[in-house]
Amino acid sequence: MIARRGVLLGALALPVIARAQGFAGAYAPAAIAIGEGIWLVPGADEALEPSNGGAIANSVIMASDAGAIVVDSGPSLGFGKALAALAEQLTGKAPARVYITHLHPDHSFGSAAFARAEIHSLPATRTDLERDGAGFSDAMYRLLQGWMAGTELILPQPAAADGVVTFGGRRLRLMALSGHSAGDLAILDEASGTLIAGDLVFHNRAPTTPHADLPAWHAALARLAATPHRQCVPGHGPLDRGSTAIAQTGDWLRWLEDSLREAVGSGLDMAEAANLPIPARFADMAMARYELTRSVSHLYPRFEAELLPRIDG
Amino acid sequence: MIRSLLSLALGASALATPAAALAEPLPADPLGSPMWEYHAGKLFAGAPVVFDPRVMVALPMLTENQHVMPVTVDARALNEVKRIVIFADLNPIPVAVEYTPLAAHAFIATRIKLDQRTPVRAAVLTADGVWHVAGGWVDAAGGGCSAPPVSRVRGDWADHLGELRGAVWQGADAIRVRMSLRHPMDTGLVENIPAYNLEQLTVSDAHGTPLARLVVHGSVSEDPVFTLMLAPAAKGELAVSGRDTGGLEFGGRLLPTSGTRIAAAVAR
Numbered sequence: 305m306i307a308r309r310g311v312l313l314g315a316l317a318l319p320v321i322a323r324a325q326g327f328a329g330a331y332a333p334a335a336i337a338i339g340e341g342i343w344l345v346p347g348a349d350e351a352l353e354p355s356n357g358g359a360i361a362n363s364v365i366m367a368s369d370a371g372a373i374v375v376d377s378g379p380s381l382g383f384g385k386a387l388a389a390l391a392e393q394l395t396g397k398a399p400a401r402v403y404i405t406h407l408h409p410d411h412s413f414g415s416a417a418f419a420r421a422e423i424h425s426l427p428a429t430r431t432d433l434e435r436d437g438a439g440f441s442d443a444m445y446r447l448l449q450g451w452m453a454g455t456e457l458i459l460p461q462p463a464a465a466d467g468v469v470t471f472g473g474r475r476l477r478l479m480a481l482s483g484h485s486a487g488d489l490a491i492l493d494e495a496s497g498t499l500i501a502g503d504l505v506f507h508n509r510a511p512t513t514p515h516a517d518l519p520a521w522h523a524a525l526a527r528l529a530a531t532p533h534r535q536c537v538p539g540h541g542p543l544d545r546g547s548t549a550i551a552q553t554g555d556w557l558r559w560l561e562d563s564l565r566e567a568v569g570s571g572l573d574m575a576e577a578a579n580l581p582i583p584a585r586f587a588d589m590a591m592a593r594y595e596l597t598r599s600v601s602h603l604y605p606r607f608e609a610e611l612l613p614r615i616d617g
Numbered sequence: 618m619i620r621s622l623l624s625l626a627l628g629a630s631a632l633a634t635p636a637a638a639l640a641e642p643l644p645a646d647p648l649g650s651p652m653w654e655y656h657a658g659k660l661f662a663g664a665p666v667v668f669d670p671r672v673m674v675a676l677p678m679l680t681e682n683q684h685v686m687p688v689t690v691d692a693r694a695l696n697e698v699k700r701i702v703i704f705a706d707l708n709p710i711p712v713a714v715e716y717t718p719l720a721a722h723a724f725i726a727t728r729i730k731l732d733q734r735t736p737v738r739a740a741v742l743t744a745d746g747v748w749h750v751a752g753g754w755v756d757a758a759g760g761g762c763s764a765p766p767v768s769r770v771r772g773d774w775a776d777h778l779g780e781l782r783g784a785v786w787q788g789a790d791a792i793r794v795r796m797s798l799r800h801p802m803d804t805g806l807v808e809n810i811p812a813y814n815l816e817q818l819t820v821s822d823a824h825g826t827p828l829a830r831l832v833v834h835g836s837v838s839e840d841p842v843f844t845l846m847l848a849p850a851a852k853g854e855l856a857v858s859g860r861d862t863g864g865l866e867f868g869g870r871l872l873p874t875s876g877t878r879i880a881a882a883v884a885r
Contacts, residue, residue, distance in 0.1 A: 568879070611882065
């Protein structure tokens with residue numbers, strides 16, 4: 305009887321530990337007007353989860369005479385469709401141009417919903433997606449299940465480059481940068497003075513580092529800081545009107561690198577480094593512990609190889 | 618006839634009693650793993666087993682990389698630890714490391730591959746013959762053991778094979794040793810790449826007396842890294858020696874001041 309109870313309890317315990325299967329809901333992206341003919345579609349400041357359908361990155365919609373301009377198509381076909389409908393409703397014109405700021409799938413996987421638009425990215429982003437797209441697709445379907453239904457990666461045209469583009473009367477200054485990834489496109493909308501920074505800039509949400517090149521990232525932040533703008537749309541987190549987000553991103557990245565190098569220097573292993581105290585000035589930053597844990601995975605072996613001396617010589 | 622049957626029965630039960638006492642029933646698995654009884658039967662072979670919170674298994678809040686999942690086992694709250702086994706129930710190569718801390722604290726940190734969502738556990742054998750077990754479920758994308766290592770894809774694994782790095786940090790209660798070895802740690806589960814892994818690693822003192830001994834399996838990550846804590850008596854120079862399944866031998870020397878020098882180099 306006791307053994308039987310054990311079996312029953314074991315069976316009861318299972319659904320608690322197993323991930324809930326869950327069904328996909330419907331995306332309902334909302335737009336916030338942030339200037340003349342420009343809207344921010346904010347993502348949730350969370351990890352990719354079934355509860356948010358992967359809608360965690362910020363997108364931007366702009367009006368132009370030639371059709372709506374969309375920056376970052378989101379995580380899935382379903383999200384892309386909802387975003388395209390929202391763009392048409394706000395601007396009165398269907399999307400005609402999409403910019404993909406960088407390779408990561410929370411920004412680049414909704415493009416199939418924009419079949420009538422030109423989809424542009426930096427050449428490096430196209431190359432990155434040719435390499436990593438299939439792996440991203442596997443990971444996104446595993447994490448988000450039904451939310452991903454019908455999603456196929458559409459590779460962007462590698463047509464974006466440093467310089468001014470005028471599209472439907474709207475002047476956009478494109479900046480070809482790198483550091484968060486091998487290709488990071490930032491866009492200054494001259495009419496509204498809005499700097500659309502992609503994932504080079506995070507705001508009150510911890511930066512992610514899976515493809516980071518830290519020196520290049522700092523150089524890119526310096527160029528963004530030197531670009532006059534009225535407001536900045538970060539890749540994740542709220543609109544920044546006070547020019548704090550660029551500095552905050554740089555501050556986090558410097559702290560991260562210094563702390564992890566010191567951790568290697570004091571003999572800590574990865575798990576201990578992921579449990580390092582996070583300074584009080586980052587207390588309001590969403591996902592800080594989560595992203596520190598991820599960054600330890602991305603960066604720690606690199607610092608160990610650099611700092612631990614050879615002992616076989 | 619009746620008497621002989623009776624004695625036969627008594628004899629049988631007399632034989633059966635000690636056997637039953639030896640093979641204590643396994644405690645029910647708090648993780649509800651489908652493989653618990655199978656692995657417990659092989660690893661513990663009837664020895665007593667308890668789930669014990671004094672065995673601390675630190676697992677990350679998420680598995681960012683299923684090829685490199687850090688796991689730290691701290692069983693210093695137990696006395697007279699003879700062996701620490703790290704294993705993942707649902708891995709095709711379940712056991713990752715068997716650690717014998719001869720003159721070391723019951724502490725080890727390393728990184729393992731995960732082939733799917735699985736319980737990851739430590740089983741710690743104390744001198745009284747009892748296994749103390751703890752662990753948790755870890756979610757992971759597939760393929761940690763069945764995708765080729767990065768150095769195989771890059772093609773430079775042989776250029777760096779056997780490069781050994783490490784340092785020691787002197788503490789009041791323990792001497793912390795960290796070692797890393799460049800090795801592909803092939804699982805044998807990738808097409809056309811046979812199993813090839815580090816299989817033994819020993820840390821000894823200057824006189825050649827072994828202080829800590831590891832048996833390593835193919836489910837430990839590529840370019841394996843180990844962190845150990847030796848008893849404070851091991852103050853002098855240490856020797857590291859290892860061998861892989863190809864018979865290749867690795868060796869190096871750890872200088873007592875090495876950790877202090879790195880700490881000084883990275884100090885802000």
